[in-house]
Amino acid sequence: MNSRSIQASLSRWFALQTFVGLSLVCGAIYALTMWSFQLKQASEFDRHVEFVTHLLSEPANIANRSELKHKLDDFFLSHDDIGIVLMEDSRLLYASTPKRKAAEWVWTPVDLANVSAGTLNTQLRLGIDVQEDARLLRRLAWTLVGAVFLGSLLVSLTGVLLVRRGLKPLQKLAAQTAETGPEHPGRRVDAGPYASELLPWISQFNAVLERAEQAYQQLESFNADVAHELRTPLTNMIAEVEIELARPRTPDALRDGLASNLEEARRLSAIVSDMLFLSKSDRGALARRSDPVSLAEQVQAVAEFHEAALEQANLRVQVSGDARMSVDVALVRRAISNLVGNAIRYALPATIIAVVVERAGEAVWLKVANRGETIAPEALPHLFKRFFRADRSRAGSAEHHGLGLAIVSAIARMHGGETRVRSIAGFTEICFSLMPPAADGRPRITQS
Numbered sequence: 001m002n003s004r005s006i007q008a009s010l011s012r013w014f015a016l017q018t019f020v021g022l023s024l025v026c027g028a029i030y031a032l033t034m035w036s037f038q039l040k041q042a043s044e045f046d047r048h049v050e051f052v053t054h055l056l057s058e059p060a061n062i063a064n065r066s067e068l069k070h071k072l073d074d075f076f077l078s079h080d081d082i083g084i085v086l087m088e089d090s091r092l093l094y095a096s097t098p099k100r101k102a103a104e105w106v107w108t109p110v111d112l113a114n115v116s117a118g119t120l121n122t123q124l125r126l127g128i129d130v131q132e133d134a135r136l137l138r139r140l141a142w143t144l145v146g147a148v149f150l151g152s153l154l155v156s157l158t159g160v161l162l163v164r165r166g167l168k169p170l171q172k173l174a175a176q177t178a179e180t181g182p183e184h185p186g187r188r189v190d191a192g193p194y195a196s197e198l199l200p201w202i203s204q205f206n207a208v209l210e211r212a213e214q215a216y217q218q219l220e221s222f223n224a225d226v227a228h229e230l231r232t233p234l235t236n237m238i239a240e241v242e243i244e245l246a247r248p249r250t251p252d253a254l255r256d257g258l259a260s261n262l263e264e265a266r267r268l269s270a271i272v273s274d275m276l277f278l279s280k281s282d283r284g285a286l287a288r289r290s291d292p293v294s295l296a297e298q299v300q301a302v303a304e305f306h307e308a309a310l311e312q313a314n315l316r317v318q319v320s321g322d323a324r325m326s327v328d329v330a331l332v333r334r335a336i337s338n339l340v341g342n343a344i345r346y347a348l349p350a351t352i353i354a355v356v357v358e359r360a361g362e363a364v365w366l367k368v369a370n371r372g373e374t375i376a377p378e379a380l381p382h383l384f385k386r387f388f389r390a391d392r393s394r395a396g397s398a399e400h401h402g403l404g405l406a407i408v409s410a411i412a413r414m415h416g417g418e419t420r421v422r423s424i425a426g427f428t429e430i431c432f433s434l435m436p437p438a439a440d441g442r443p444r445i446t447q448s
Contacts, residue, residue, distance in 0.1 A: 006170075010163045015156035022151050026144035033140055037133045041106070048082055048126055049110055051075065056122060069094050083107070083127030093122075104131040169194055173202070180209055230271065233264040240264075274403040278386065281410035287328035289437050295357045295364065296322035298329065302336045303355075306344060314349040321357040323364045326437055327415060332366075335411040338404040339368035339430055346372040346428070360433075363417060367431035375423035383421050383430075384409040408432055 055071055076082055076096040083105060086094040110124040176189050188209065191202040244257040296319055303310070303317040310317065317340065336355070343353045347370035356367040375383070382388045387402035409419045409432070416435030422428070 007160075007163050007167055011156065011160045014159040014163065015152060018155040018159070019148065019152040022148045026148050030137070030141055030144055034137055037130075037137065041128055041130060041133065045108060045126060045128060048079075048084075048128075049124070052084065052086070052124060052126070072096065081129040081132075083129070085125040085127075087123045104129060104134050106130050169198065173198065177205065185213055230268065233267050237261050237264045271403070274407060278403070278406060278410055281414055285414060287331055287411070287414040289326040290329050292324040292326050293329055294322055294324055295327075295332070295366065295434075298333055299336055299355050299357065299366070302333055302340055305337065306340055309341070309344050310353075313344050313347065315344060315347055315351060315353055317353045317355060319355045319357070323357055323359050325364055325434060327434055328411075331411045331414065332434070335408045335432060336366060336368070338408050339366075339432075342404055342430070343368055343370040343428075346370065348372050348426075363433040363435050365431050365433045367429055369427065369429040371426055372428060374426050375421075375428055377423075380421055380423065384419055405430070 052072075055068060072084070072086075072094050073096070076084060082096075084094065084096045085092070105127040106129075107125055107127040110126060173189065173194065180187050180189065188206045189202050191199050191206075194202060240257050240260050244254060249257070299317075299319045303319070306317075340353065340355070347353055351371040354367075354369045356365075356369070358365050358367070379388075384405045386406045388405075405419075408430075412419050412432040412434070415433075417433035419430070419432045421430045
């Protein structure tokens with residue numbers, strides 16, 4: 001695995017940025033200095049050209065070339081950094097090239113036609129010794145190069161220290177995160193000592209840690225509940241087989257034993273099927289929508305399915321309200337069946353189980369209410385958890401294994417809805433909501 005150090009990467013980029021920045025600044029300083037020297041040289045050149053032109057334009061000098069040479073000698077002998085070559089036509093009129101050691105001459109021709117003698121073609125070549133300027137520029141160049149490298153080195157070293165100091169909070173954060181986990185429940189990373197740039201990361205990490213702890217606790221509880229729920233039917237099946245094998249049995253007795261084992265096996269199969277459905281829901285599965293259907297008709301169909309159980313318990317289902325919605329019909333019927341079956345188990349005889357279908361905004365709520373024993377307030381938040389029973393002494397038949405309301409909650413989530421429950425003064429109402437599909441951006445609900 002190729003892992004790169006943030007500290008090393010930041011230090012390298014900081015050093016490169018410093019080198020490039022100093023190079024540009026020093027290059028600009030060198031260019032401005034050289035341009036200043038060029039301006040100075042141009043100014044001297046113009047001044048000397050003006051002097052020579054003035055001498056050539058004087059009548060006395062035009063008439064007497066000896067006087068002109070004498071004046072030029074007087075001037076250029078005191079200026080050993082200036083060289084001059086003056087010609088008329090092809091004849092050398094005057095030349096002065098001082099012998100300076102290691103001189104660096106820059107010669108520039110100047111046309112002086114019609115300045116000295118009208119028809120004579122006078123030409124001037126003027127040279128300037130730029131040795132001193134060149135030496136100063138070389139010194140400046142080496143100074144700037146040294147400044148670039150030394151400055152880059154100094155800034156890089158201090159940059160490494162600053163980067164190391166700036167990354168210390170990350171090292172501290174890594175040490176704190178290493179001390180969290182399932183072995184330290186409830187421990188979170190304190191965001192107080194850290195910079196504002198790290199606060200979103202710490203907040204997200206704490207949120208993930210919270211979800212992980214909840215999932216871990218739910219997994220532990222789930223494993224214990226599954227083991228408890230599966231142990232009873234497995235124990236019954238083993239005991240039944242041991243009894244049948246203990247002594248010779250008639251075919252009828254063996255048939256009864258196999259029927260009992262089949263009932264326990266079906267119970268195990270139902271638990272496993274429900275757990276697989278809940279696992280699929282937890283992975284984010286969504287309901288497969290059909291064409292819009294009447295939810296009141298689905299409730300009536302479920303009531304007919306439970307007709308025998310209703311007659312046996314001397315109960316009656318009353319349906320009110322209706323709405324049409326695109327839903328997964330099989331899942332919605334299953335959720336309604338679980339709520340109606342739950343109401344049948346706990347409702348007082350000779351009472352009515354009320355099923356209400358009503359719309360609240362875009363959502364549609366299905367509410368199942370019955371008269372019976374009030375559920376304890378501390379049990380209400382756990383009612384939709386797996387294998388939870390508000391009253392284990394009234395767990396009901398073997399078909400009831402504590403997953404009915406958890407499946408209702410899962411079906412509601414698969415339709416984008418939620419669940420609610422209230423139990424006051426012997427009146428218990430459990431409901432779930434359904435949301436319309438959002439493919440076209442408009443709810444597909446009509447109130448009847």
